[in-house]
Structure formats: structure tokens, C-alpha cells
Amino acid sequence: MLDTTRHMVTRRPNAVIVISLALAGAILAIAIWVLAQMRDDALRRAQDSAGNVSLLVERDVARNLELYDLSLLAVIAGLKQPGVMALPPAIRQLVLFDGAASAQDMGSMLVLDEAGNAIIDSQSVPPRHINSADRDYFVVHRNSPDVGLYVSRPFKSRLSNAGMSIALSRRLSHPDGSFAGVVVGTLRLEYFHRLFAGMNLGNSGSMALMLANGTMLMRRPYDPKIIGISLVGTANYTRFTLQDSGDFFGTASIDGVERWYAFRHIDRFPLLLDVAISTRDIYAGWRRRAWIIGSLIGSLDMAIIALAVLFSQQLRRRQEVEEALRVLARTDGLTGLNNRRTFEERAEEAWLLMQRSGRPLSMLLIDVDNFKGFNDLYGHSAGDDALVAVARCIDGNVRRPSDVAARYGGEEFAVLLPDTDAGGAAQIAEQIRAAVQALVLGHVASAHHVLTISIGIASTASHAFATYRAFVNAADTALYEAKDAGRNRILAYPVAARADSPGMVTQPGH
Numbered sequence: 414m415l416d417t418t419r420h421m422v423t424r425r426p427n428a429v430i431v432i433s434l435a436l437a438g439a440i441l442a443i444a445i446w447v448l449a450q451m452r453d454d455a456l457r458r459a460q461d462s463a464g465n466v467s468l469l470v471e472r473d474v475a476r477n478l479e480l481y482d483l484s485l486l487a488v489i490a491g492l493k494q495p496g497v498m499a500l501p502p503a504i505r506q507l508v509l510f511d512g513a514a515s516a517q518d519m520g521s522m523l524v525l526d527e528a529g530n531a532i533i534d535s536q537s538v539p540p541r542h543i544n545s546a547d548r549d550y551f552v553v554h555r556n557s558p559d560v561g562l563y564v565s566r567p568f569k570s571r572l573s574n575a576g577m578s579i580a581l582s583r584r585l586s587h588p589d590g591s592f593a594g595v596v597v598g599t600l601r602l603e604y605f606h607r608l609f610a611g612m613n614l615g616n617s618g619s620m621a622l623m624l625a626n627g628t629m630l631m632r633r634p635y636d637p638k639i640i641g642i643s644l645v646g647t648a649n650y651t652r653f654t655l656q657d658s659g660d661f662f663g664t665a666s667i668d669g670v671e672r673w674y675a676f677r678h679i680d681r682f683p684l685l686l687d688v689a690i691s692t693r694d695i696y697a698g699w700r701r702r703a704w705i706i707g708s709l710i711g712s713l714d715m716a717i718i719a720l721a722v723l724f725s726q727q728l729r730r731r732q733e734v735e736e737a738l739r740v741l742a743r744t745d746g747l748t749g750l751n752n753r754r755t756f757e758e759r760a761e762e763a764w765l766l767m768q769r770s771g772r773p774l775s776m777l778l779i780d781v782d783n784f785k786g787f788n789d790l791y792g793h794s795a796g797d798d799a800l801v802a803v804a805r806c807i808d809g810n811v812r813r814p815s816d817v818a819a820r821y822g823g824e825e826f827a828v829l830l831p832d833t834d835a836g837g838a839a840q841i842a843e844q845i846r847a848a849v850q851a852l853v854l855g856h857v858a859s860a861h862h863v864l865t866i867s868i869g870i871a872s873t874a875s876h877a878f879a880t881y882r883a884f885v886n887a888a889d890t891a892l893y894e895a896k897d898a899g900r901n902r903i904l905a906y907p908v909a910a911r912a913d914s915p916g917m918v919t920q921p922g923h
Contacts, residue, residue, distance in 0.1 A: 463690050466612050466614070474608070482562050487509070502533075520598065522535035524594060526593075527593060529545045543572065562582075564581055565579050580598065583597075609622075609635075624684060648664075662674070673690050750808060750819050756819035763815075772831070774833070776828065777828040777842050778889055782864070782866060784796065787856050802854065803826065804820065811830075845868065850901065867900045888906065
């Protein structure tokens with residue numbers, strides 16, 4: 414115990430820093446936890462708000478559309494009653510059209526014949542001269558008997574300046590099932606505009622109603638230019654189509670604002686509603702409270718932070734030393750090239766990349782010829798100098814960032830050449846071999862009288878290898894064949910096939 418206390422006293426500055434950081438860290442951790450909970454609460458409140466707004470809007474829209482659809486069905490049922498068409502036009506209009514046809518934001522309700530001409534008009538007796546054969550709802554019902562209720566794309570009325578509208582329509586059929594016309598009613602988009610404007614979504618919130626096919630019907634903030642555009646292909650719309658309802662963080666393609674989205678498909682209607690609250694609005698109040706709390710914590714911890722800064726400076730210097738040590742651990746201390754462990758790591762990565770991409774990968778295994786004899790004749794110091802000189806020749810000819818040159822062990826070196834076929838590898842190998850020979854380092858024990866190297870090449874462009882180890886063994890085989898063939902040369906695997914394969918290179922030293 415006494416020794417422990419004495420040890421702490423001798424290291425008192427560090428002990429004080431550690432204790433101070435622990436205290437400051439505890440205070441900071443509590444503050445962060447509180448702020449994180451507050452942030453989560455802000456998000457949950459926004460999510461609940463968006464969910465409630467979307468549910469409210471969905472019910473309002475569904476209720477009104479259902480009432481309008483019931484009016485269409487009532488017209489269809491009335492037309493099937495005997496004698497209805499024989500009634501005087503004014504009486505027939507009262508029989509067929511109920512109060513929904515005259516509700517606010519409801520436009521005309523028409524009965525169209527097979528040619529698209531209005532034969533019954535909820536707003537005029539006799540009917541106005543209207544032909545809607547070119548409208549999408551008429552074309553859809555004419556071409557398909559099983560559409561049911563159809564909600565059209567937005568369009569501008571030809572009879573009034575009431576703004577944009579959509580049409581709800583159903584098909585009329587003859588007793589034999591053939592096309593008899595369409596019952597259609599229009600709904601002004603002003604209804605959705607007014608409904609959306611009454612919802613509290615924050616300063617940058619948005620709300621959009623679109624057809625299931627991605628056609629925009631209404632959006633808040635309102636911009637008449639985007640009514641009718643298609644959102645197909647946008648990231649948010651794609652997510653809308655994956656399920657009936659959901660929520661997510663996303664960025665609007667229209668204005669680039671990041672928001673939290675709650676969306677739902679309106680039941681029984683081909684409509685999709687999304688309510689989105691800007692992340693800036695969600696966290697606005699939280700940011701203000703976080704600033705106040707952070708300022709208080711900062712004032713409280715000022716002295717502690719000062720000590721922590723001093724400690725961090727010491728730690729940073731230590732990290733720099735450790736980084737230097739890591740570099741040394743990955744580098745051969747004599748030659749400055751990568752060491753074998755680093756080479757193996759990079760080679761394994763390059764091998765996996767080659768398997769995925771199919772691009773060629775080549776390897777050079779390099780061995781200094783008769784190096785033991787060189788060491789015996791000239792001494793280990795001269796041998797080390799020779800290895801350094803060879804390493805410089807290798808490094809000077811391996812220039813791409815993806816290439817890896819390493820001291821593989823003893824007097825052996827390795828070079829990894831991604832995206833290089835056998836021909837390219839042979840060219841680099843010859844440059845290295847020639848550079849070493851050009852050093853003219855005397856070696857009386859060598860048949861060439863100067864220090865030379867032999868190089869074995871393996872390339873996935875010339876041979877398929879089952880494993881990385883087989884790839885290395887192939888380069889090793891080519892290296893030993895080069896040494897057996899007289900040294901100071903390069904050979905490419907498979908050596909036995911080189912006479913028939915121009916890509917397999919043999920390069921003598923003279």
C-alpha cells in the first residue's frame with residue numbers, strides 16, 4: 414500500500430489529470446444522456462404529431478371522397494331504374510343528383526355517353542355542350558370494364574376559372590357489358606389546399622397528396638408549378654410504394670430539405686398521403702435548451718477542461734510516437750521497403766479484389782544471386798549496402814500507388830502489381846534486373862562478375878490459380894527455374910510452356 418501511494422505521488426500530475434478527466438467525463442456523460450433523452454423526446458413528439466396529422470387528413474379526405482363516390486353510385490343506380498330517362502330533364506336532375514353534388518369545392522357531376530358528350534348535367538338543364546372523350550378518366554373506363562372508381566390526373570376546367578380539379582368517375586355499361594358512358598364528378602384541388610393549410614407542421618414542414626402512380630395532386634408549401642408532376646423515380650416515392658404506411662428520414666427531391674416522413678395509402682382510394690416535419694423544426698427547441706445546458710456545463714467544467722486539454726496534448730504526442738512505431742512495424746528497417754507481414758496483408762486484399770473484378774494481378778519474386786558468397790567475400794556490412802541498393806532499384810521502378818514492393822526475407826524481395834498482365838510485369842521485372850546490373854557492384858564469385866538478381870513472375874492473366882498460396886508458389890517456381898537456368902534473368906510461370914506462349918517471358922542477363 415505504501416509503495417502504491419509513493420508511486421502515485423511520483424506520478425501525481427498524471428494522476429490529477431486522470432481524476433480530473435474522470436470527473437469532467439462523468440458530468441459530461443450525464444449531460445449528454447439528458448440531452449439525448451430530450452432529443453429523442455423531441456423526435457417522438459414530432460412523430461406523434463405527424464402521425465396524428467396524417468390520420469386526421471386521411472380520414473377527412475376519405476370521408477369526402479366516399480360521399481362523392483356514393484353520389485356517383487346513386488346516379489348509376491338511378492339510371493338503371495325504369496322510366497328515369499323518360500322523366501322531364503328538370504325532374505330527372507333532382508332524382509339523380511343529391512346534395513353532395515352542390516357541396517363546397519364540388520364541381521359538376523355529369524353523365525357522358527359513349528362518345529364523351531354530356532347528356533345529363535348536375536348544374537344545367539339542358540346539359541351544357543361538353544365533350545370529355547379526351548380526358549384520361551373517359552379513356553380508362555372505355556378501355557377497361559373493371560376499373561371501378563377512378564381518380565384522374567389534375568386538369569383545368571374548360572367551363573370555368575375555378576382552378577385545377579380532379580375527377581372521380583365510374584363506368585356505365587349496357588346490359589351486355591359493353592361501354593355505355595361514364596358518370597363523373599369533379600373536385601376542386603382548393604379543398605386539399607385549404608385542408609393542408611389548417612395543419613401545424615412547423616416552419617419548414619411539408620404535406621403532399623399524390624395519386625398511387627406518383628402524380629402530385631397537392632403539396633404544402635403550395636407551388637402551382639408542381640401540381641401534376643410525376644414523382645416516379647424519386648427516392649422518397651420509391652419508399653412510399655414499398656408498404657401501405659411507414660415513416661423514415663428522407664430528403665425531398667423538390668426542395669432538398671431533410672425531413673421526417675410519415676406516409677400512408679388512403680384506404681379504398683388510389684391516393685397516397687405523406688406528412689413531413691423538417692429536422693430543423695423538430696430539434697429547434699431542443700437546440701435552444703441544449704445550448705443553455707451546454708453553457709452551464711461548460712462554465713462548471715472550465716477548470717477541468719483546461720487540465721484535459723493539457724492531457725490531450727500529451728496524449729497526442731504519444732499517439733504520434735505510436736504511429737511512428739506502427740510505421741516502423743510495417744517497414745523493413747534496413748531497406749525502407751514494406752516488410753513481409755505488410756506485403757501479405759496487401760497481397761491478400763489484392764487477391765480478393767482480383768477475384769471480384771477479374772482484372773489481372775501479377776507478382777515478382779526477386780532473389781539476389783549468390784548473395785551468401787557476396788557476404789562471405791565482402792562482409793555483412795557490404796551485404797547490407799548491396800540489399801539497400803537493390804531495394805532502391807526496385808522502389809525506383811515500382812511507381813504506382815497500388816503497387817507493393819517489400820523485402821520478403823533475407824536477400825529475397827517481392828513486388829505485387831495489380832491490374833498488370835504478364836507482359837507488363839515482365840517489362841517492370843526487366844527494368845529492375847537491368848537497374849541492379851547497372852549498379853556494377855563487383856562480385857567475383859558470380860559468373861557475371863557483378864551483383865545480379867533473378868526474378869520469377871506469376872500472373873493471373875496467363876494462368877488460373879485456385880488460391881493465393883498457389884499464386885505465390887508459382888512465382889517461387891519461376892524464380893528457382895530462373896536461378897537454375899543461369900541466374901541474372903527473369904522467367905514467367907508456367908516455365909514449361911514459355912516456348913509456345915509468347916506472353917511467358919524469358920530474359921537473359923546479357
